[in-house]
Amino acid sequence: KAGVTQTPRYLIKTRGQQVTLSCSPISGHRSVSWYQQTPGQGLQFLFEYFSETQRNKGNFPGRFSGRQFSNSRSEMNVSTLELGDSALYLCASSPNRGPTDTQYFGPGTRLTVL
Amino acid sequence: GNSVTQMEGPVTLSEEAFLTINCTYTATGYPSLFWYVQYPGEGLQLLLKATKADDKGSNKGFEATYRKETTSFHLEKGSVQVSDSAVYFCALSGSGAGSYQLTFGKGTKLSVIP
Numbered sequence: 001k002a003g004v005t006q007t008p009r010y011l012i013k014t015r016g017q018q019v020t021l022s023c024s025p026i027s028g029h030r031s032v033s034w035y036q037q038t039p040g041q042g043l044q045f046l047f048e049y050f051s052e053t054q055r056n057k058g059n060f061p062g063r064f065s066g067r068q069f070s071n072s073r074s075e076m077n078v079s080t081l082e083l084g085d086s087a088l089y090l091c092a093s094s095p096n097r098g099p100t101d102t103q104y105f106g107p108g109t110r111l112t113v114l
Numbered sequence: 115g116n117s118v119t120q121m122e123g124p125v126t127l128s129e130e131a132f133l134t135i136n137c138t139y140t141a142t143g144y145p146s147l148f149w150y151v152q153y154p155g156e157g158l159q160l161l162l163k164a165t166k167a168d169d170k171g172s173n174k175g176f177e178a179t180y181r182k183e184t185t186s187f188h189l190e191k192g193s194v195q196v197s198d199s200a201v202y203f204c205a206l207s208g209s210g211a212g213s214y215q216l217t218f219g220k221g222t223k224l225s226v227i228p
Contacts, residue, residue: 004157033215043203043218056215090157097214099207100146100165105158 001027004106006091012112018079021109025072025093031055032074033103034066037088046089049074050097078111086113116141120204120219127194127226135189135222137178137204145206147171147180147187148216152201161189161202194226 005024013019025032034046045058049068066076072093078085088110092103120137127133139147146165150158162171167182176191187204204219 006157031214035216042220043205043216045215045217048215056213058215092158092216099144099214101207101214102148102160102163103216104160105150107157 006106023091029093116217118219124223133191148205
């Protein structure tokens, strides 16, 4: 079974631009979560989608948004990019929603904001 | 809120040495606990998990036991190899109703030298 895939793997943008990242979950997985990883803040939860609905959101500004499609694929969007948005963005999928479900991570998208 | 504290790195060991990485947590309810590993330039891989008190997770020679009385989930391996060099993250799943995002520790970088 193919793992979680994320595209693109690397992105370079300039301040003020917007960016869209894509995530394809493992086949059959219905929940998709997004995390931001930076050297200073570590791994922080952005949001979770299940059945095309955002179920949970972390403490990030409204410039960060996302959506999920009927095939469970997900995108996240960051508008008006800031230098501090430079990070590794990780997508994770799990079969369902629940405290014992394991989240499987993709390789990440490395975003650099200049 | 939920939090995870793990020992600061970096940790440098000689091949075949014994490894312990300490992890303690604060959470309401009964979270599931995870160890993930991240190799350079890659996403997170699940190493092991435990979903209830006294459960022992194990994989590839690594072990961790869910200790509710000490709120701990320490990672151990009896004999490390050079290939174990990576960053290790302890995490818990949200145990509040409807809240299943992962909360991570800051990571421990392990270097194993021949």
